[in-house]
Amino acid sequence: xxxxLQLRRENRVVIAHIYTATAAIALGAIFGVFQGFARADxxxxxxxxxxxxxxxxxxVLMALVFTTFFITGLSLFVTYRSIPRERRLAVGWFGWxxxxxxxxxxxxxxxxxxxxxxxxxxxxxxxxxxxYIGATLxxxxxxxxxxxxxxxxxxxxxxxxxxxxxxxxxxxxxTFVMWIVATLGVVAEMCLLIPWAFGWTHGINVLLTxxxxxYFGHPLVYFWIMGAYIIWYNIIxxxxxxxxxxxxxxxxxxxxxxxxxxxxGIHHEFMEPGISTTWKMLHTLTTYGVAIPSFITAxxxxxxxxxxxxxxxxxxxxxxxxxxxxxxxxxxxAALGMILFILGGFGGLVNASYSMDTVxxxxxxxxGHFHVTVGGPVALTFLGAAYWMIPRLxxxxxxxxxxxxxxxxxxxxxxxxxSFSMHYAGLLGAPRRTAEVGYLGATTANVWQPYMLLAxxxxxxxxxxxxxxxxxxxxxxxxNAKTESMDVAFATPAQxxxxxxxxxxxLYRWGVVALALAILAYAGPLGELLRNPxxxxxxxxxx
Amino acid sequence: MHIHRYERWWMTFGxxxxxxxxxxxxxxxxxxxxxxxxxLQQVDPQKLSQTPPFDKPGLRKLPNGTYEAYYVxxxxxxxxxxxxxxxxxxxxxxxxSADVVHGFFIPRTDINMxxxxxxxxxxxxxxxxxxxxxLICHEYCGIGHQNMFARxxxx
Ligand code: HEM
Ligand SMILES: [Cu+2]
Ligand SMILES: [Cu+2]
Numbered sequence: 080x081x082x083x084l085q086l087r088r089e090n091r092v093v094i095a096h097i098y099t100a101t102a103a104i105a106l107g108a109i110f111g112v113f114q115g116f117a118r119a120d121x122x123x124x125x126x127x128x129x130x131x132x133x134x135x136x137x138x139v140l141m142a143l144v145f146t147t148f149f150i151t152g153l154s155l156f157v158t159y160r161s162i163p164r165e166r167r168l169a170v171g172w173f174g175w176x177x178x179x180x181x182x183x184x185x186x187x188x189x190x191x192x193x194x195x196x197x198x199x200x201x202x203x204x205x206x207x208x209x210x211y212i213g214a215t216l217x218x219x220x221x222x223x224x225x226x227x228x229x230x231x232x233x234x235x236x237x238x239x240x241x242x243x244x245x246x247x248x249x250x251x252x253x254t255f256v257m258w259i260v261a262t263l264g265v266v267a268e269m270c271l272l273i274p275w276a277f278g279w280t281h282g283i284n285v286l287l288t289x290x291x292x293x294y295f296g297h298p299l300v301y302f303w304i305m306g307a308y309i310i311w312y313n314i315i316x317x318x319x320x321x322x323x324x325x326x327x328x329x330x331x332x333x334x335x336x337x338x339x340x341x342x343x344g345i346h347h348e349f350m351e352p353g354i355s356t357t358w359k360m361l362h363t364l365t366t367y368g369v370a371i372p373s374f375i376t377a378x379x380x381x382x383x384x385x386x387x388x389x390x391x392x393x394x395x396x397x398x399x400x401x402x403x404x405x406x407x408x409x410x411x412x413a414a415l416g417m418i419l420f421i422l423g424g425f426g427g428l429v430n431a432s433y434s435m436d437t438v439x440x441x442x443x444x445x446x447g448h449f450h451v452t453v454g455g456p457v458a459l460t461f462l463g464a465a466y467w468m469i470p471r472l473x474x475x476x477x478x479x480x481x482x483x484x485x486x487x488x489x490x491x492x493x494x495x496x497x498s499f500s501m502h503y504a505g506l507l508g509a510p511r512r513t514a515e516v517g518y519l520g521a522t523t524a525n526v527w528q529p530y531m532l533l534a535x536x537x538x539x540x541x542x543x544x545x546x547x548x549x550x551x552x553x554x555x556x557x558x559n560a561k562t563e564s565m566d567v568a569f570a571t572p573a574q575x576x577x578x579x580x581x582x583x584x585x586l587y588r589w590g591v592v593a594l595a596l597a598i599l600a601y602a603g604p605l606g607e608l609l610r611n612p613x614x615x616x617x618x619x620x621x622x
Numbered sequence: 623m624h625i626h627r628y629e630r631w632w633m634t635f636g637x638x639x640x641x642x643x644x645x646x647x648x649x650x651x652x653x654x655x656x657x658x659x660x661x662l663q664q665v666d667p668q669k670l671s672q673t674p675p676f677d678k679p680g681l682r683k684l685p686n687g688t689y690e691a692y693y694v695x696x697x698x699x700x701x702x703x704x705x706x707x708x709x710x711x712x713x714x715x716x717x718x719s720a721d722v723v724h725g726f727f728i729p730r731t732d733i734n735m736x737x738x739x740x741x742x743x744x745x746x747x748x749x750x751x752x753x754x755x756x757l758i759c760h761e762y763c764g765i766g767h768q769n770m771f772a773r774x775x776x777x
Contacts, residue, residue, distance in 0.1 A: 131762065197762055201723050203739065204764070285723065285738055327623040350734060352661035352741035356651070359658055363647060367640045374636040378629050433647050434656045437734045441725050441760040508729020510760035514768040521773075523729050523756045578623055613664040614740030621697050621722055621764025 081163045086565060089159045090472045092171040096152025097465060097472070099179065100145050101552050104458070107140035108545035115497070115538030119531040120517055130514035131195045131622060138198030139189065142299070143217065144182050146453070149461045150306040151178070151224040154251035156468060157309065158228050160567045161245040162235050170230070174223035181216025184209055195622040197512065199296070200272070202288045205618030208276035215269045218262050225255040232586070243584045246326055247313040247569045253333035254305040256590040257298060257340050260597060264294030264344075275618060282615025286353045286608055293344035294601060301340035301369070303453050305333065307460040308376055311413060314464060315380075316570035318410040319403055321387030324379040326572035327579040332372040332379075334583065337593045339369040342600030349436045353613075358604040359433060365600060366431040373424065380417065386573060408483035412463025415491040419455030419498075423448060426502065441512075443534075444505025451498040454541075459490055462548050469552060474561035478554030486547040493540025496533060504530035659735040661743040667720050670694060676718060681705055693717040695724035695737040698766035700757055706775045709752040718742045725760035728774065736761060749776040 081089075110133045116122045117130055155171055187209075188194040194210035232244055232252050244252065268291035275283045312329050316322055323329055345362035348354055388399040404410045426448040429435050439445060466483050470476055477483060509516050509527040516531060518524040650656040670676045679692045679701045691713050694701045707713055717726045719737040727734045732747045749755075759770035 129765075131765065131767070134762075195765075201761075204722050285740060289738075325623075325625075328625070328629070349658040350743075351736045352659065352663075352738055352743035354660060355662065356657045356660045359660065360648075360651065364644065367644055370640060371633075371637065374633060378632050382626070382629070428643065432643070434650055434658055435647075437658060437732060440734050441727065508727070508756075508758075510725070510727060510758050512762040512767070513760070516768070518756055518758070518771055521756050521771075522754065574624060580623055583623075611664070614666060616667075616739055619721060 081165065085165060088168055089166075089171075090565070092168050092175065093152050093156045093159070093468070094472050095172075095175050096148050096155065097468065098552070099175070099182075100148035100152065100461070101465070101549060103140045103145040103148065103182075104462075104545055105549045107137050107145060108542050110134070110137040110140070112535075112538050112542035115535035117514060118516060119535040120515060120528070121532065121535060129192070129195070131197070132189060132192060134512065135189050135195055135197050136186070139185060141458075142198050142453070143214070146303050146306070146457065146461075147217065147221060148178065149465075150254065150302065151175070151221060153306060153309065153461075153464065153468070154228055154254060155224065156472075157247045157251050157313070157569070158231050161248045161569065162231050164231075164234065166231075170223060170227045174220050174227060176220070177223055178217050178220030181213045181218075181220060184213030184216065186213075188213065192622070199292060201292070202272065202275075202283050202285050203616035203618040204621055205276055208273055211269055211272045211276055215266065215273070218265060221255075221258065221262070225259055228252055228255055229587075243326075243579060244586070245569070246323060246329060246572065247309065249330055249584070249586065250305070250309045250312060250333050252586050253330075253337050253589075254302065254309065256586055257305065257337045257593065258302050260337070260590060260593045261295050261298030261302065261341050263594075264291045264341075267291050268295070282617055284608075284612050285614075285616050286351070287612070289348060289351070290344075290354075290601070290605065290608065293347040294341065294597070295344070296347060297344040298340040300449075300453065301336055303457045304373075305336055307413075307416070307457045308332070308336075310460050310464045311376065311380060311417070313569045314467060315410060315413045316383050316387070317568060318407050318467075319384070319387050320390075321383045321570065322573040323570045324382045324386070324572075325574050327574070327583050328375055328379060329572070330579060330583040332375040334585075334589050335372040335375075336369070337589045338596055339365060339372070341593060341597040343369055344601075345604060346431050346433075346436075349433060350440045353608060354604050355607060358607070361600065361603065363431060363433040370424075370428075383573075406484060408477075408480055408487055409463040409467040411484065412466070412487045412490075413460045415487060416456035416459040416463070419451050419459070419491070419494060422498075423452035423455065426451065439505050441510060442505035443501045443509045443511045443531075446511045447498040447501030447505060447534075450501070451494060455491075455494045455498070459487065459494075462490075463487065465548075465552060469555050470563040471565050471567050473556065474563050474565055475555050475558040476560070476562050478551050478558055482547060483551045486544050486551065489540055489544040489547065493537050493542075493544055495537070497537025497541060500530040500534035500537060504534065659743050659745040661716075661741060663742040664740055665718050665742055667718065667739040670718070670720055675716075681707065681713075688712040688714065691715050693726065693737075694720055695726065695759065695770075696720035697722065697764050698759070698770040700726075700759070700770065700772035703772045704775070705772070706777065707749060709749060709776050711776075712746060712748040714744060714746040716742055716744050722763050723761055724763050724770070725758070727758045727760040728755050729758065731755065733757075734760075752776045 194206035504527040724737040755774040757772040
């Protein structure tokens with residue numbers, strides 16, 4: 080066991096990560112609600128209001144900052160608590176510091192109007208080099224955190240020869256193995272963008288930067304989902320007294336996510352010139368493959384619910400659902416998130432379907448889709464997990480749990496309204512990433528305007544929900560009495576881990592296989608492009 | 623490692639569904655030739671004014687009765703800004719960008735593609751319904767992006 084002092088020192092690192100994430104989502108929500116109303120033409124924008132600058136902030140804060148800091152914090156937390164030892168925390172702090180400096184640098188360039196390029200920073204729009212440097216530092220900071228996690232895994236393996244890594248640490252480790260493979264793409268892109276933004280190189284291959292970006296961009300999505308899966312598998316069952324359904328299948332799901340998250344990125348480039356249909360078809364195939372670990376997860380979750388109910392002598396669907404702790408903010412966040420994820424999965428199948436993507440590519444359907452996936456299941460699960468972690472990090476009881484419960488439900492309904500309207504408006508043809516979608520009263524546009532208003536109303540619910548979360552998170556910090564135990568127990572498997580085949584206990588070698596698969600999947604399109612690279616763009620500032 | 627019988631059924635069902643969907647996509651692609659746009663032709667964006675047919679963007683009628691429409695996307699316009707085609711015509715659109723990345727999207731049709739500097743992208747649609755269509759840039763391209771649209775009249 081570790082000393083109390085040591086525990087507190089570790090907790091402080093995790094608290095720093097989690098509250099940085101909280102700050103990001105709070106700011107992001109303020110921008111988000113503005114976007115909703117601006118798009119619905121309901122606010123007369125003041126002259127200083129720059130829709131795209133705000134949208135850049137929203138995308139960066141939500142997609143890159145909130146999610147990343149939460150996952151690094153969560154992963155450090157599960158690692159520290161599962162592998163007790165005397166440890167120095169310099170690396171943990173250094174990772175956080177690097178991520179924070181990177182974020183601050185990027186934020187300053189955006190706010191000053193020198194990087195209004197949205198979170199995808201597509202060339203040849205050319206932002207301040209410091210924006211790209213900031214984003215790179217954010218990524219490098221996550222590598223430092225990954226190093227910290229791997230170092231602890233190695234320590235565990237050395238001191239427990241032959242024993243499987245604790246399941247929750249395996250899941251966190253797998254998430255970061257996948258992340259390292261994935262972020263190689265964006266770092267490669269930055270190696271092109273940074274010298275170009277400084278003016279040291281005179282042109283950039285636009286298609287190449289897009290290919291590198293989406294090599295990273297899709298697994299970024301799976302990074303978020305793996306973060307949520309860590310919680311669904313290892314923390315949620317403890318809320319209803321259940322178990323992990325199967326140790327081996329959980330590891331299998333995470334290994335499949337390591338392997339299949341990356342070789343799929345071209346599905347974001349279906350509508351582009353310069354990439355043959357052969358490669359687009361190949362990536363459709365692999366994209367379908369990455370649904371399989373989610374099937375495993377869906378089964379495992381429902382099976383775990385049911386086994387827990389049976390253990391309490393309840394049988395049948397209704398009894399199982401009724402017996403779940405719906406009034407527990409942590410459980411209900413995750414469970415409502417799962418319901419949203421089912422909707423998100425259907426939409427994802429459409430997006431991934433090669434030619435069907437023509438109907439909805441770059442319409443607000445896509446915005447509806449990722450809010451009902453990352454904004455729904457992932458963010459909601461994270462907030463629910465924060466309600467569980469914060470008392471265990473601070474020793475303070477959660478401030479007003481019933482308010483937390485209200486927050487969760489508000490989010491669910493807000494998200495249903497916003498994402499339904501966005502999906503529908505997208506089918507009617509409303510574009511995404513656009514400040515106003517009225518097109519001078521064109522009849523085509525009139526059809527979708529009411530849905531933009533409905534989406535704005537849903538967004539307002541979400542905004543209130545996020546503010547409520549921030550109130551609970553901060554309120555807990557300012558509770559005086561330390562009444563809570565800081566002990567943590569993760570869910571244990573119903574089948575013991577010793578039965579798990581050795582192959583499913585490996586981590587790094589699956590990372591190597593994943594890299595090989597990614598190279599295979601990109602060799603075709605990349606080779607095609609490099610044989611015929613074409614025009615090099617000098618870059619320009621169009622904002 | 624023990625895998626529960628129900629789990630085997632579930633996974634078989636799931637994977638079978640994926641295979642069915644993939645077969646449908648494959649059938650549409652190979653039998654009906656429904657593919658996403660994938661123009662592989664290159665062009666120099668700085669010499670568009672000297673490069674036919676982009677030196678004179680607009681509509682051409684082909685001998686077989688179908689049409690070709692050439693478009694240049696630039697911040698924050700489409701050239702041509704208006705186009706008029708008879709109802710029932712099949713139009714193949716060709717688009718390239720003179721500067722940054724743009725979108726090329728006509729709601730209620732099969733036309734949805736990216737315009738990337740250096741490349742020509744292409745897609746076809748048969749206009750069976752008459753009316754006024756909007757051509758929208760649906761990729762953020764800068765401060766005036768929301769003003770970037772054109773009109774197509776089908777009569
Ligand atoms: C208060 C809650 C929120 C509201 C009202 C909101 C609203 C919006 C709206 C209206 C857009 C579309 C703007 C456009 O395409 O023109 C948008 C974009 C986006 N949102 Fe949210 N959102 C919220 C929360 C979130 C959360 C929790 C996440 C993720 C964790 C998220 C991630 C994104 C991303 C990645 C984009 C795309 C930005 C881009 O296209 O560059 N949002 N949001
Ligand atoms: Cu994707
Ligand atoms: Cu545009």
